Amino acid sequence: MPSSHPQDPDRKSWMSLLARAPADRLASLFPDPLPDHTLLRAPEIGSVMVQGRIGGTGAPFNLGEMTVTRCSLRLTDGTVGHAYVQGRDRTHALRAATMDALMQTDAAPALRPTLDTLAAEETARRTTRAAKAAATKVDFFTMVRGEDK
Amino acid sequence: MYVAVKGGERAIDNAHAFLAEERRGDPAIAVLTVPQIREQLRLAVNRVMAEGSLYDPDLAALAIKQARGDLIEAVFLIRAYRTTLPRHGFSSPVETAQMHMTRRISATFKDAPGGQILGPTFDYTHRLLDFRLAADGDVPPAPTAPATQGPVPHITGFLNRDGLIETADRDDTPPPDLTREPIELPADRALRLQAITRGDEGFILSLAYSTQRGYGRTHAFVGELRIGMVEVEMDIPELGFAICIGEVELTECETVNQFKGSKTEPPQFTRGYGLTFGQTERKAIAMSLVDRALRWKELGEDFTGAPAQDEEFVLMHADNVQATGFLEHIKLPHYVDFQSELELIRKLRAEAAAASQKEAAE
Structure with missing residues (x-):
């Protein structure tokens, strides 16, 4: 399976983070103007069929689709960037593909803080929800029972 | 014409x-x-x-x-x-064991590892109209507590250890897709689940309820119900590896059902499965009951004629867009069809009248 051997696990991680990032937040952290590029595939809205597994662990089945926008581009130095991002925001896909390309160049260190911010904000969102859920965890206690003599 | x-x-x-x-x-x-x-x-x-x-x-x-x-x-x-969207591909099967959960309960195991997390539920509310909602909109922030880190394993896994429940063994057979090929019967379980998860909630609920009342009884308990966000991964052809393309909220329900055993299987618990988009637990629970009822043949149970056991009945009537399309089309102009029916009735009446006149004359 190619999926288990990404050439660059770091690349998988930033592409995934960019796909999950809120589009408006990415736009504010990585604003226009974007560096010069040629579109290899203009941002294209489409769907991906999401699969589940029977019983959580068994055979796959088709659960339903989600909207996904993809984009591919080439920077002037020839570096190619790709993006597949959730939703229908073309600028989200364009920005993510640009970031993906730049992260493969010398510009990467300068962009790290942006990715770190997105990651930290995602962690904070998840932690907050998990903490609210944790507050609804049931503590059982057994009432004194009278029948045992 | x-x-x-x-x-x-x-x-x-x-x-x-x-x-x-x-x-x-x-x-x-x-x-x-x-x-x-x-x-x-x-x-x-x-x-x-x-x-x-x-x-x-x-x-x-x-x-x-x-x-x-x-x-x-x-x-x-x-x-x-x-239907207007190009299909970019299909995801890897989602890992519900890795879910970021907002709710997780079990009706069968009080002390399930990971605990009973109620989440934002209507359960235990008094179902009394809250007139405060008609007035103001501000609510205090919900309380928080330290959360345990990491994924919470499925509860059925604990039963599996003792061999008391059937397993759902990993299998990578590509599933059929009813959005590409019309449903053909008999349908396999993967196709049935796709049809049920997009089926009408009211219809699936009623079918599930009918099994509880005795029409194809399977005696289900909710082994586990979990709701939360799950990451979706897809293999990207341009890259040759998978990335996460987003996350979706899912509701997953696993029922634990009685099973007396068959010629090949010892007495053990069996399972029904429900998985739905969003926080939709009524639908997910109903789905798992209907899934289990439809498995009668595979498990060597009797067909009692119950609607929930009848694959054709369930799958061909679950889709509310198909159903409403066919139902509501009868209100659209059928002038010509009706004209021919009218002529037929008039002709039959004329023949009947002629026959009775002839009878009276004789």
């Missing part, structure tokens, strides 16, 4: 203008925004995503607004939009 007729164009245009005005309602009342629907009518949005079979909360909220709150009409709009 179809006869083309023209007319009614002005009436139709004016009807649509009237519809738009009625949709808006009293202009003195603030207009409802799509983000308001998305955030504050989230369970309606979830239902439209589940039955529309397309995960996109903004689109579902827009569809609800356009449909004036008619959720089946909204599902129809989503299905129609979906």
Whole structure:
């Protein structure tokens, strides 16, 4: 399976983070103007069929689709960037593909803080929800029972 | 025979203008925004995503607004939009064991590892109208507590250890897709689950209820119900590896059902499975009951003639867009069909009258 051997696990991680990032937040952290590029595939809205597994662990089945926008581009130095991002925001896909390309160049260190911010904000969102859920965890206690003599 | 007729164009245009005005309602009342629907009518949005079979909360909220709150009409709009989208591919099967959970309960194991997490539930509310909601909108922030880190394993896994419950062994057979190929019967379990998860909640609920009342009884307990966000991964052809392309909220239900055993299987618990888009637990629970009822043949149980056991009955009537399309089309002009029926009735009446006259004369 190619999926288990990404050439660059770091690349998988930033592409995934960019796909999950809120589009408006990415736009504010990585604003226009974007560096010069040629579109290899203009941002294209489409769907991906999401699969589940029977019983959580068994055979796959088709659960339903989600909207996904993809984009591919080439920077002037020839570096190619790709993006597949959730939703229908073309600028989200364009920005993510640009970031993906730049992260493969010398510009990467300068962009790290942006990715770190997105990651930290995602962690904070998840932690907050998990903490609210944790507050609804049931503590059982057994009432004194009278029948045992 | 179809006869083309023209007319009614002005009436139709004016009807649509009237519809738009009625949709808006009293202009003195603030207009409802799509983000308001998305955030504050989230369970309606979830239902439209589940039955529309397309995960996109903004689109579902827009569809609800356009449909004036008619959720089946909204599902129809989503299905129609979906057909315009190119298919970029299909995901790897989602790992529900890795879910970021907001709710997780078990009706069978009180002390399940990971605990009973109630989450944002209507359970244990008193179902009394809250008139405060008619007045103000501000609520205090929900309390928090330290959360345990890491994934929480499925509860059925604990039963599996003792061999008391059937396993769901990993299998990578590509599933059929009813959005590409029409349903063919007999359907395998993967196809049935796809049809049920996008099926009408009311229909699936009623079928599940019928099994509880004795029509194809399977005696289900909710082994586990979990709701939360799950990451979706897909193999990217340009890259040769998989990335996460987003995350979806899912509800997963596993039922634990009695099973007496068969010629090949020892007595053990069996399982029904439900997985739905969004926080849609009534649907997920109902789905798992109907899934289990439909497994009678595979498990060597008797067919009692119950509707929930009848694959054709369930699969061919679960889709509310198909159902409403066929049902509602009978209100559209059928003038020519009706004209021929009218002529037939007149002819039959004339023949009957002639026959009785002849009888009287004889």
